[in-house]
Amino acid sequence: MTESLKLTVDDARDDLAVIRTDGYINNQGGEEIARVAYELIDKGHKKLLLDLSGTKIVNSIGISILIEIIEKMLEIDGKLAFCSLTPTIEKTFHIMGLAQYASIYPDEEAALQELAV
C-alpha cells in the first residue's frame, strides 16, 4: 500500500528551480526529492524552492533527507527554501531546527519574489 510521492519540476529559470510535491514525504519520497534536487544542482541551479502545497504529512526520515539537501546546498553556497507548508509541517520544521537554515514562505509567489533578487 505504498503511497508514492509525485513531483513536478519547473526549471525554466536560470538559477532558480521549483520542485512541487504531491503526497507523503517518507524515506522513498525524500530520496526522490533528493535525486531531483541533485540533478538540478548538477545543471547549475543554486537556488531550489520546494513547494509542499500538495503534502500533508512529512515523517522524520523524510525530514532527515531534506536536511541532507540543505547541507548540500550550503556546500555549494546555494539556497533551499520551502513554501506552502501546512501549519503542522511548518511547526515541525521549527521543532527540527530546519527553519534556521532554510527560508519558509507562505506561497510560491512570495518565495519567487524574494528568491529572484
Add this chain to the structure above:
Amino acid sequence: MQDVTLTLPMLPDMELTASKTASAMGEHIRMSRDKIDEIQMAVVEATINAFEHSGSPDRKVRIHFHVLGTEGDPTGLQITVTDHGTGIPDGRLPMPGNDGRKSAPLPQKRGHGLRIINGLMDSVDIRSDEQGTTVVMTKLC
C-alpha cells in the same frame, strides 16, 4: 464514541492507517483541523519509531485510540502505541521538557521522532523495558 484499537503489521506506509484513524476520531469529536494534523503527524512518528527501532519479534505494533471526557462532552484524544520489542536502551529515553530546540550547527539527521511527538502533542509519556515500549500521547480539544 467507542475506543478503537489497531494492530498493524510492520509494512511500508502502514503508519498512514494509524494516521487516518486518528483523523476520523479527531473529526468525530470536532477537534480543529490543525490539532488533528498535529495528532496525525505524531501518530506517524510513534508508529514508524516502533517499526524501525523496536526489534519486536511479532513484527506488529498495537495502537489504541481513546476519547477523553464524556460521550456528550469529549475533551481530547489519547493514543497509546505499544510494541513488544527490546525497549529503548538506558540513557536514550528523552528527558521531560526537552523539545530539542538547540541552536545548531545543522540538526542531527536521525532520531527526531520523539522530539517531534513531544513538540506536537500536549503530553507524552514513554515507558520502556525489556518487554517493549509504550508511548502514551494526549491532545486536548
